Amino acid sequence: MLSSNIVKELQGIVGGENILTSKEERICYSYDATNQQLIPDAVLFPQSAEEISHVLRLANSEKFPVTPRGAGSGFSGGSLPVEGGVVLSLERMNHVLEIDSENLIAVVEPGVVNLDLQIEAERFGLFFPPDPSSLKFCTIGGNIAECAGGPRAVKYGVTRDYVLGLEVVLPTGEIIDTGVKTLKGVVGYDLTRLIVGSEGTLGIVTRATLRLLPLPEAVKTMLVVFNDLSDTGRAVLSIMNSRIIPSAIEFMDAVSIGCVEESLSMELSKDTEAILLIELDGESGAIDRQSAVVRDICMQHNAVNVRVASDKRETKDLWRIRRSISPSLIKLKPYKLNEDVVVPRSKIPDLIAGVRDIAGKKNVIIATFGHAGDGNIHINIMVDNNNHDELRRGKEAVEEVFRLTIGLGGTISGEHGIGTVKAPYIGMELKPHVIDVMKKIKQTLDPNGILNPGKIFQGK
Ligand SMILES: Cc1cc2nc3c(=O)[nH]c(=O)nc-3n(C[C@H](O)[C@H](O)[C@H](O)COP(=O)(O)OP(=O)(O)OC[C@H]3O[C@@H](n4cnc5c(N)ncnc54)[C@H](O)[C@@H]3O)c2cc1C
Known part of the structure; x- marks a missing residue:
């Protein structure tokens, strides 16, 4: 438990209106999407890098843990305070600071919700390619910390491919700027890449410079039904081998389809084994040609139904089906x-x-x-x-x-990252000396182990 003196000091740093200490309020910040519950001793809503720096300096001198949190939509336990202490929510640092439409760059605070950035960028005819299915509620800080991807990753890559530079508060309280505001830059080690995907264990992201792309002229979305799983796999490979790169190829098996079937509003036979949701984007003439090729490939691989969305509403409906799978599995x-x-x-x-x-x-x-x-x-x-x-x-x-x-x-x-959930398994993939190098980096930046302890690695 935090002592009343520490709580008073924290109040002094962030202001009384930006700290929660009652049990009811703290419970609201004790979950993520893993359904585990770990209640913090206090929840803070800092408004600047300087406030976060003060909090981390205090955490080092008083030795209490600090766990950064975006929207708490993570699937690996990353935002849960496994050793108690402070949950530091970035949700009130939620401003899009700049859209530079000439240089295709956005500068944002970490608590900006992914969809809000998409909406803001769209006003300039631009978009931010990483599109996790949780985009309506997850934050850019959480996307950076987990190196989130989404359906568009097949064509556009993942979050790390769009982060040019960061402002980061290190675990010991120093505020650093990493990276550049230009498309190229190779001065020194790539600290931006080190922070991206570090799951809130090496520093707290307080500002991000992101790369945007021009919105494609046209989009075509199709839903393809298969009665055989191997046909589905072969269709995916043939599409990619045809040198057409769709902006998404999403797969659903029969179990997943069963959970969202009523929203599909199409007759499926009991033999349906898989559905592909395929999206193409680009110049409209090219999209028409490519969608005809993709349709032919699917038919050659025994697709039993190909439904092409006729307008924006139908496209949205098809995506809603895909995005509802995860929450519908509870059935x-x-x-x-x-x-x-x-x-x-x-x-x-x-x-x-x-x-x-x-x-x-x-x-x-x-x-x-x-x-x-x-x-x-x-x-x-x-x-x-x-x-x-x-x-x-x-x-x-x-x-x-x-x-x-x-x-x-x-x-x-x-x-989804390692967090607590996959920590017992990283040794299955990484050799011991690789894990050692990672632990040394953590120890160098966070000598007292106060930032998001208990994540990624088991034990110290
Ligand atoms: C229905 C559903 C669908 C999903 N679909 C996808 C998907 O398609 N692709 C995908 O990649 N993920 C997906 N996710 C997982 C999740 O949404 C992503 O991992 C997302 O990036 C987490 O963002 P968040 O704001 O909720 O972060 P949180 O869950 O709050 O935190 C995640 C991690 O980031 C750290 N963190 C948060 N903010 C900061 C910061 N400012 N600085 C440093 N560390 C920070 C936390 O400490 C924690 O370790 C999905 C989740 C749900 C519930």
Whole structure:
């Protein structure tokens, strides 16, 4: 517990209206999307890098932990205060500071919600390519800390590809600027890349300079139904081999489809095994030609139905279906072990077949869906967490899925990060001396271990 003297000092730094200490209020900041609960001793809403710097200096002298938090939508426990102390919410630092439409750059505070940046950029005919399915509520700070991706990653890449520079408060309180405001820049080590994806363990992002792109002239979205999983995998590979790069190729298996079927408003036969949501963007003539090619490829691979959205509303409806999968899975079981492995695209059919075998062997329901275009498949092992035997079988399935993924040349997390949830497994992928190098970096920047302790690595 924080002493009353520390709470008074924190009030002095951020102001009485920017600190929560009652239990009811603290409970609101004790969750993320993993459904775990860890209650902080206090919640702070700083408004500037200087205030954060003071908080971190106090945390070092009084030795209490500080956990940064955006919207708390993370899937790996990153924003949960595992050792108590302060949750430092960036939600009130939520201003888009600048859109430089000549240089295609945005400067934002970390608490800006991804969709709000999209809306602001659109006014200038621009967009920010990273589009996690949580874009309506997740923050840019959280996107940077997790190096979030989204459906558009297959064509445009992930958050790290759009971060030019950062203002960061280091765990010991120094405020530094990293990176550049230009498209190129190679002076010194790339500290920007070190911070991106560091899960709030190496510094707190207080301002970000981001790269924007011009909005494409046209977009075409189609939903393609398959009765055979291997046909679906082959269709994805053939599309990519045709040298057309869609801006999204999202995959849903039969279990996922079952959860959102009523919103599909189309007749599906009981043989439906998979659906692809494919989007093309670019110059309108090119999009028409490319969509005809993609349609032909899907038909050659035995697609049973291809529905092309006729207007913006239908496009939105198709995306709503895809974005509702994750929240709809609760219909199956109250709890999910949510993994986001990545394999080389050509190995997706092997991954999906292997996951099916694991589901059968461990007698658990597994829903698979996600970003087929870049090989990042979400594997949701559905369990009742009050059923200890089912939970145990689910956890065993997780380990088998990771073993399968690594065997296929993949990685155990494409975008959700390690946090607490995957910390026990990083040794399956990283060699001990690599983990040692990472721990040394952490120790150098955070000698007292006060910033987001208990994440990524198990033990000290
Ligand atoms: C329905 C749903 C769909 C999702 N879809 C996707 C998807 O398609 N792609 C994807 O990548 N993710 C997805 N996610 C996961 C999640 O939304 C992302 O990881 C997102 O980037 C987290 O942002 P947040 O603001 O909620 O951060 P939080 O969950 O609050 O925090 C995440 C991590 O970032 C750190 N952090 C937050 N702000 C800062 C800061 N300013 N400085 C330093 N560290 C900070 C925290 O300490 C924590 O470690 C989804 C989640 C949900 C619930």
